[in-house]
Amino acid sequence: MGYDYCFVCGDKNPHGLKAKFNADGDSVWASFHCEERHIGWPNVQHGGITSALLDEACAYVPLNMDLVTVTAELNISFKTPVQVGETVRIEAHPTKVNKRLILVEATMVNQAGELKASAQAKMLVLSKTQQAAMGIETQA
C-alpha cells in the first residue's frame, strides 16, 4: 500500500512525514515520532500534522479494501498535546461501509496509551472516471 510522493506516507517525498501504514484485518495503523520540525507552538506537535496523520489513516482504510477515496469530511478532537520526542500510534477502522461512502474512526495514542486525538471521517469512493478527472493516477 502507499503512494511514493504522498506528503504523509510517500517514501520519495523529501518534505513528507514518511509514515508507514500497515493493515490489520479491516483496520490500519502506523507509528509516528514527533520531532522538532513537526511543531507549531514550542515542543507541541502542530495540529495540522496530527490532522494529516489522522486523515491519512482514514484514507488507508478504504485503500486496504482496494477503494480509492477522497476525504469529504473530517472531524477531529484534539485531547492532549503531542510533545516533541513522543511516539504515537495512529489506528483507524471502518464503522460503516456503503457503495460510495465509507465512515471511518481513527485515534492517536502515545506509548502509555494516552489518547492524543480522535477523528471521524466520511470517505467518498471515486469511480475510475472521477479519479481521472482529478488527475489521480493509481498505482498497480
Ligand SMILES: CCCCCCCC(=O)SCCNC(=O)CCNC(=O)[C@H](O)C(C)(C)COP(=O)(O)OP(=O)(O)OC[C@H]1O[C@@H](n2cnc3c(N)ncnc32)[C@H](O)[C@@H]1OP(=O)(O)O
Ligand atoms: C496513499 C495516499 C492517501 C492519500 C489520502 C488523502 C486523503 C485526502 O486528504 S483527499 C484530499 C481532501 N479531499 C478533497 O480534496 C475532496 C474534495 N471534495 C470533492 O472532491 C467532492 O466534494 C467529493 C468527491 C467529496 C464529493 O463530490 P460530489 O460531487 O458532491 O459527489 P457526488 O459524486 O455528486 O456525490 C456522491 C454522493 O456522496 C454524497 N456526499 C458528497 N459529499 C458528502 C459529504 N460531505 N457527506 C456525506 N455525503 C456526501 C452525495 O450526497 C452523493 O450521494 P448520493 O449518491 O446518495 O446522491
